Structures are given as C-alpha cells and as structure tokens.
Amino acid sequence: MLEVEGLRKVYRSDRREVEALRDLTFTVDAGELVCLVGPSGCGKTTLLRCIAGLLDPTGGAVRAGGHPVQGPPPGMAVVFQEYGRSLFPWMTVRDNVELPLKQKKVPKPRRATLVADALAAVGLDGTQTAYPWQLSGGMQQRVAIARAVAYEPSILLMDEPFAAVDAQTRADLEDLVRALWQRLGVTILFVTHDIDEAVYLGQRVIMLSASPTVVQDQLTVDLPAGRDQLHTRADPRFTALRTRVYEQIQLAKGRAGTQPPAPLGS
C-alpha cells in the first residue's frame, strides 16, 4: 500500500522559487492498479521521483507499506520513460536484469531463475546475451519491465513508460502490464499523459491539476477486469469514462491559464 499525504515540492534556485507540487494526497491500496493523468508539465515526474525516494519533498510525506519513504525503498521498482537511458548499455540484457538482484543478495541459482522467468514473462526469451542497444525500442522497454518484475517488488512505479514507443507496440505493452499485474498481484502506480491509456489500464484514475499540482479528481474505472484492446475501447462505458477524464483535464488546463507555467518537472 502506498500513501501520499500533503506532498509539496518547491524547487528553489538563487533567483526564484517554483512550486511544482502544491498539496497532493491520495492512496493506492495493496494490489491496486492506479493511473495518474495530468496535463503536460503538471509535475508528474516530480511526483514520481518523490514517491520513489529519488527526490526529497519540501513538505508532506510518502509511506510505502506503512514505512515513510526516505531514499529508495527496498520493495519498490521503477520503470522510466527513457528506456534507452535507463538500461546499462555496457551490460547484456541478462546482466541488466540481474544486477538489482545481486544488490539484494539473492543467491545465484535463484537469480538465474528469476531472470529467465522475468524475461519469459515479457516475451523476451533468447535475448539474454544481447545488448540493449541491439534491440528495438519496444523490446528495450520490455527489458526494463523484466528488470522490475524480477526484482519482485511490492510496489511498481511506471513513469510514462510507453510514451516513446509506436502505437502498436504500445497496445501490446499495455496488455503486458495488465497481464503481469493480474498474475503477480503487485501494486502499480502508472503515470501517463494519455487519457485512453489511463482508463484502459487502471482500476482507478487520479487526475492532477496543472502545476502547482493538486489532485483534481478521482474516478473508479468500473470496466470488467478482463480487458482487451478491441472490445474494451469500443465499450460505451469506456467512452463515457474517458470523456469524464478528458473534461477534467481540460478544466485543469483552463485553470492553468491563470498560473505561470512551471519550467521544472514535467
């Protein structure tokens, strides 16, 4: 379970202050898949880095599994948007997936099993000895997902993971995330700027305002658990939900007109 309470982040430089996050409070229950959407430049990445313990918030608190987050918590894995910059190019696919396990002091035979299982789960059998840059963008992001899966996290953070892959690959990867989530029972917080993706993936969608960010609205996605690209997206209920989210985001953007744009954290 993940709790975010009164989270606030102000970037200070010599000359000025930029308030990226104003006051954010929400929870993600254990085993839940929640999507965070917001207009571009609303501080999604700042929020995610605070939750991941990579950035110290100015105020408020983040708790993962009841423990306050101060630095990256052990049971949390992150998948970043820039797959090309988050895989170690000097390591093979296997070493990339295995390195965090070595750091966790997982015994060697168990590591081999975890790596092989995780790569099989994302459909990347037989790429263990390849280097990441020998793979396509979609495959690289699968490696990053495999690394997160092999880590056996209780909480998985995903920061716009499919923003840089083509549309078809993206649909495949969305289904992959849902399948992995259902199989592993992991808590997922999925950050995206794509409204359709948020409604399609999430059990719940949290909408953020423009920066300085607050929670604009929350919405439970009452679509059946078994979703597929063809039927779910054609479902009238899906359309109704995405319209609601869209309206809220537009509202958030409209309100942003009165605020100076935030140069930091998108």
Place this chain on the structure above:
Amino acid sequence: MRRALRLLALPALLFAIWYAASLGSESFYAPPLRTILTAFADTWTPERLRADVLPSLGRLLVGYLLAAALGIAAGVAVGANRRLRAAAEPVLEFFRAIPPPVLVPVIMLFAGIGNGMKVIVIVSGCVWPILLNTVEGVRAVDGVLSDTARAYGVTGPARLRHLLLPAASPQIVTGLRQALSIAIILMVISEMFAASNGLGFTIVQFQRSFAIPEMWSGIILLGLLGFVLSELFRLAERFLLGWYHGLRDAQRRS
C-alpha cells in the same frame, strides 16, 4: 589482413621514398637509409634490446600504470563530488598547462637521477589528461541511469563499479590514449637528461660520439615502439569499449 595492408601501405611508401632519395647522400648527418638500416641490424642486438630497451619499457609501464591508477581514482573522486570539483578545477587546469618536460630538472633535484625520477616524471606528465577526462566522464553520467541505479539499490562500491566507471570509460580511454604518447615522450626526455641506460640515453650517446647512422636507427626504433604500443592500445580499447562503439553505431542508424 586487409587492414594490415592498408595500415602498412603508406609507411612502406614513405620508407621507399626515403630510401631512394637518400641513396646518393653524401651528408654526414643524413646518411643513406641503407646505411641506417645496416646500422639498425648491427646495433639493436638482443643484448642491447635487453640492456637498453627493456629498462625504458619498464619505466614507461610503471609510470603509465601509476598515472592511470592515480588519475582515475582522483578523477572519480573529483567528478562525483560537486564541491570538490569547484575547488579543484582551477588548480588542475593550472597543472595541466605546465609542459611536463619543464618538470624534469625540478624533479631531478629531489628525486635524484635513478629510476624513481623517471617514473615520477612520467607520472607527473601523464596523470593530467587521465584525471581531467575521468572528471568529465564521471560528471556526464546520465541522470536517468543514475536514478535507475539508486532506485534499484545500486549504491556504494557497486555504483562505482557498475555505473560510474563503465559510464566514464569512453572518456577515461581518451585520457589514457593522450597519456600514452606523453608517456613515451617523457620516458625519452628523462633518459636524455640523466641516465646510464635506456633508449633516450643511447640515442644521445650515439649523437655525442658521432655515430650518426646508429642514432637514426635508434629514432626509427622509437617510432616503431610507439606504433606497436598504440596498436596494442587500440586492441585493448576495442575489447573494453565494444559496447560503446556498438551503441554509437546503433544510435547513428536510428
């Protein structure tokens, strides 16, 4: 095979031109290449190689490796620490700007004229390009990669080994390459100043005793040595930075 051919084609041509042009040379100081080559075979006997070239190579190797260890260690420390970097950078630039041969007389004053002096000279000249390139390489580690490492608990010594050093390795290798040619120059210069053996010493001895073809042959040997060392370096680089060249090719294609 083809590469070897391409590599040797131009040097062979230049030697041929030199050979032909100098055939009828009457000059005492620029004898025909034929004479020089004969002198080469007579001069650089196995005993001589052992007595003069081996000590030179030993000093070169020790000095170079020491400089590499020092430069990389200090470079990582400075590159990973913003405050240290701000304090150290002007000083480093100052030391880098001093031409290393200038240091030879100074170092002789307190380190004597033994092997220690030559090693210190080589280290003091080689360490700067390695250090400064390492600083740059470590500083330029990608932010996302660094976040990834932290998020997955890759910290402390593992961070150094799996993130900082490999990420900086292309830059470190650039520094090492620059340092290699500096090391050869300093090896020769330090031996010319004060020594009882070594390549630089021998070449100066030949010059002073007017053994001009022998002197030329020593210079040719020095050139060959530099060539072999840089080829060895290239091989090591290809092995070490295979991933980097692959990555760059992949980026260029896309």
